[in-house]
Amino acid sequence: xxxxxxxxxxxxxxxxxxxxxxxxxxxxxxxxxxxxxxxxxxxxxxxxxxxxxxxxxxxxxxxxxxxxxxxxxxxxxxxxxxxxxxxxxxxxxxxxxxxxxxxxxxxxxxxxxxxxxxxxxxxxxxxxxxxxxxxxxxxxxxxxxxxxxxxxxxxxxxxxxxxxxxxxxxxxxxxxxxxxxxxxxxxxxxxxxxxxxxxxxxxxxxxxxxxxxxxxxxxxxxxxxxxxxxxxxxxxxxxxxxxxxxxxxxxxxxxxxxxxxxxxxxxxxxxxxxxxxxxxxxxxxxxxxxxxxxxxxxxxxxxxxxxxxxxxxxxxxx
Amino acid sequence: xxxxxxxxxxxxxxxxxxxxxxxxxxxxxxxxxxxxxxxxxxxxxxxxxxxxxxxxxxxxxxxxxxxxxxxxxxxxxxxxxxxxxxxxxxxxxxxxxxxxxxxxxxxxxxxxxxxxxxxxxxxxxxxxxxxxxxxxxxxxxxxxxxxxxxxxxxxxxxxxxxxxxxxxxxxxxxxxxxxxxxx
Numbered sequence: 001x002x003x004x005x006x007x008x009x010x011x012x013x014x015x016x017x018x019x020x021x022x023x024x025x026x027x028x029x030x031x032x033x034x035x036x037x038x039x040x041x042x043x044x045x046x047x048x049x050x051x052x053x054x055x056x057x058x059x060x061x062x063x064x065x066x067x068x069x070x071x072x073x074x075x076x077x078x079x080x081x082x083x084x085x086x087x088x089x090x091x092x093x094x095x096x097x098x099x100x101x102x103x104x105x106x107x108x109x110x111x112x113x114x115x116x117x118x119x120x121x122x123x124x125x126x127x128x129x130x131x132x133x134x135x136x137x138x139x140x141x142x143x144x145x146x147x148x149x150x151x152x153x154x155x156x157x158x159x160x161x162x163x164x165x166x167x168x169x170x171x172x173x174x175x176x177x178x179x180x181x182x183x184x185x186x187x188x189x190x191x192x193x194x195x196x197x198x199x200x201x202x203x204x205x206x207x208x209x210x211x212x213x214x215x216x217x218x219x220x221x222x223x224x225x226x227x228x229x230x231x232x233x234x235x236x237x238x239x240x241x242x243x244x245x246x247x248x249x250x251x252x253x254x255x256x257x258x259x260x261x262x263x264x265x266x267x268x269x270x271x272x273x274x275x276x277x278x279x280x281x282x283x284x285x286x287x288x289x290x291x292x293x294x295x296x297x298x299x300x301x302x303x304x305x306x307x308x309x310x311x312x313x314x315x316x317x318x
Numbered sequence: 319x320x321x322x323x324x325x326x327x328x329x330x331x332x333x334x335x336x337x338x339x340x341x342x343x344x345x346x347x348x349x350x351x352x353x354x355x356x357x358x359x360x361x362x363x364x365x366x367x368x369x370x371x372x373x374x375x376x377x378x379x380x381x382x383x384x385x386x387x388x389x390x391x392x393x394x395x396x397x398x399x400x401x402x403x404x405x406x407x408x409x410x411x412x413x414x415x416x417x418x419x420x421x422x423x424x425x426x427x428x429x430x431x432x433x434x435x436x437x438x439x440x441x442x443x444x445x446x447x448x449x450x451x452x453x454x455x456x457x458x459x460x461x462x463x464x465x466x467x468x469x470x471x472x473x474x475x476x477x478x479x480x481x482x483x484x485x486x487x488x489x490x491x492x493x494x495x496x497x498x499x500x501x
Binding site for chain 1: 330413414415418441442444445447448483485486487488489490491493494497498499500
């Protein structure tokens with residue numbers, strides 16, 4: 001910097017000369033330095049390499065040098081194989097153990113139906129309880145509408161209505177329920193949550209897998225992830241009321257994520273249709289082990305056997 | 319009191335066996351002879367019999383005077399409860415919604431349930447049979463419809479039916495309150 005400021009006062013020639021000289025000197029110094037270090041390190045490197053080679057040759061000179069190479073390769077190969085085995089063992093153990101641990105966890109927390117009321121924390125009569133309701137269209141929706149009409153909406157608030165895209169009937173049922181209860185002036189006490197339908201009537205098993213997966217993804221996002229980010233300590237609702245059909249199985253599945261993680265979770269009640277007299281519907285059979293309460297409306301609907309011990313009959317509810 | 323207004327309903331289902339039988343000339347003649355003055359047929363996803371001769375609008379509704387009866391047809395109805403209220407008797411598929419709505423009508427009216435036997439999982443027939451066993455309604459197969467109509471539409475039918483209990487709203491509320499620790 002300084003030299004440049006000075007050189008501006010000199011004539012052009014001088015500046016050029018000075019710069020040339022400076023550059024030349026610098027080049028020389030660095031050049032020599034570089035050459036020196038490079039040669040030194042190169043030489044040192046060569047010596048080392050020669051030494052090690054010489055050593056190894058001398059050491060194994062009595063043996064066939066090619067077999068030595070093969071052995072080294074074999075040893076190396078063996079080591080890789082060992083690593084791969086342990087890697088696959090680890091993966092295998094994870095693949096087996098993780099689901100086993102998960103199954104064990106699920107098994108130990110399965111609601112037995114025996115602790116119906118005992119494990120329910122007592123609430124003050126004035127306290128609120130958030131509720132989610134699945135409206136499954138058609139007969140499911142009309143029965144659910146009747147069931148819900150008996151609840152105290154001041155107590156069960158806020159309400160989340162879950163329904164399938166394009167289900168106008170369920171939307172009408174929600175509007176009727178809320179207006180009959182006189183809550184339509186307070187829209188903040190309830191909200192709507194449409195989901196893609198898991199299975200349409202008559203849909204083939206293969207395409208059901210895809211559409212159900214889509215429902216699982218959306219439901220997981222809306223009912224598990226979003227609520228987790230908003231209020232990690234609170235599930236999306238304290239209570240989930242379901243009465244079929246298929247899509248409600250997905251809701252139970254998603255509600256179980258928090259249960260498995262031992263976080264405060266949603267309690268689930270399933271009410272089998274009044275139309276089921278002597279047999280259960282498919283969704284009922286699927287969700288039965290996983291819900292906290294399982295209610296039928298005909299005494300023989302639950303069948304017999306160990307699984308039926310959970311089934312409760314309390315007369316007609318609709 | 320004669321039963322003069324009859325409603326036939328299949329809800330949102332496809333049940334041409336029932337709707338076509340009701341709208342067939344012999345059955346229409348029979349209904350007329352039993353004193354029916356107004357017949358409403360809500361035929362759902364089925365097609366009307368082509369020889370019926372009732373012109374329908376874009377929504378599938380139409381009306382015609384046949385055998386001294388006003389015969390009204392409609393595909394679906396959003397006001398099913400009102401239809402039931404206007405009727406003196408109902409013939410229905412075995413859907414629980416239609417059954418409950420009809421049985422809960424005040425004052426009560428006779429209900430004849432015709433289960434759809436072409437359904438694969440026919441749990442609906444179980445409901446109809448059980449309710450009939452308990453005396454709340456009458457059950458008929460499609461083939462027996464013609465003979466059963468006379469019994470169904472006889473004057474004393476209403477008294478013969480056992481009144482269906484009102485809904486007990488405390489039951490479900492009780493279960494939920496208990497479950498959530500309020501009781």
